[in-house]
Amino acid sequence: MRQARNRRGQRGLFLTLEGPEGSGKSTQMLLLSAALRKAGHSVVSTREPGGTKMAEAIRDTLLSATSNEPITPHTEALLVLAARSQHVAHLIRPALARGAIVLCDRFADSTFAYQGFGRRLPLSWLENANRAATGGLMPHRTLLLDVPASIGLARRRSARGNQNRLDRESTAFHRRVRQGFLTLASRAPRRIKVVNANRPVEAVRAEIEALVLGWLRTRGCQTHAR
Numbered sequence: 001m002r003q004a005r006n007r008r009g010q011r012g013l014f015l016t017l018e019g020p021e022g023s024g025k026s027t028q029m030l031l032l033s034a035a036l037r038k039a040g041h042s043v044v045s046t047r048e049p050g051g052t053k054m055a056e057a058i059r060d061t062l063l064s065a066t067s068n069e070p071i072t073p074h075t076e077a078l079l080v081l082a083a084r085s086q087h088v089a090h091l092i093r094p095a096l097a098r099g100a101i102v103l104c105d106r107f108a109d110s111t112f113a114y115q116g117f118g119r120r121l122p123l124s125w126l127e128n129a130n131r132a133a134t135g136g137l138m139p140h141r142t143l144l145l146d147v148p149a150s151i152g153l154a155r156r157r158s159a160r161g162n163q164n165r166l167d168r169e170s171t172a173f174h175r176r177v178r179q180g181f182l183t184l185a186s187r188a189p190r191r192i193k194v195v196n197a198n199r200p201v202e203a204v205r206a207e208i209e210a211l212v213l214g215w216l217r218t219r220g221c222q223t224h225a226r
């Protein structure tokens, strides 16, 4: 089994997929993890909020709350970060230490996009709280699957029974989230690569696979499809 290791000998590779609702992240996660496994890599696929037993319990609370006690933006942010702290400590860091490629469906950029740009919490507060929760761990590379809010929401709403509490937010909220992601990408162009997800699955898959295999090569980690 190949281990991801960069030229300085650091082990593990932390990749995240980000994007607004209905951007096709989950499908692309499955395709990418299958391609990387086929190329001989040890891959850990996970998601946020979630990834450990406690973090998944927090996810349920966060996404399914329908009571007449609305969740405040600060509660929402702190729950997401509590889940992340568990996830980083008990799943992500140990997997990276073993030299695995960790593929994560959403991470800190979602907090900045949803709770920062969407809920309008101050980004500086979120960045500090996120740093405290993660011990400063950020992805090596991020793929931002970009799709206009109206198209993503329509995709999501047509997938019946698949809507969570945040899906039901206004279109204006989802537009701010999408713009937020694009702003984050423009501020970190080396880490975050924007992929146009408003295309057939196969076209998106091919671009993602080429990008990730290219990143692995620049880390000095060769891959040959078997």
Ligand code: TMP
Residues within 6 Å of the ligand: 021, 048, 049, 063, 080, 105, 106, 107, 108, 110, 111, 112, 114, 115, 164, 166, 167
């Ligand atoms: P999804 O990944 O299945 O689309 O659902 C996760 C939801 O959680 C999505 O609506 C975005 C939201 N979320 C946040 O609001 N902040 C975060 O930091 C993360 C990771 C997710």
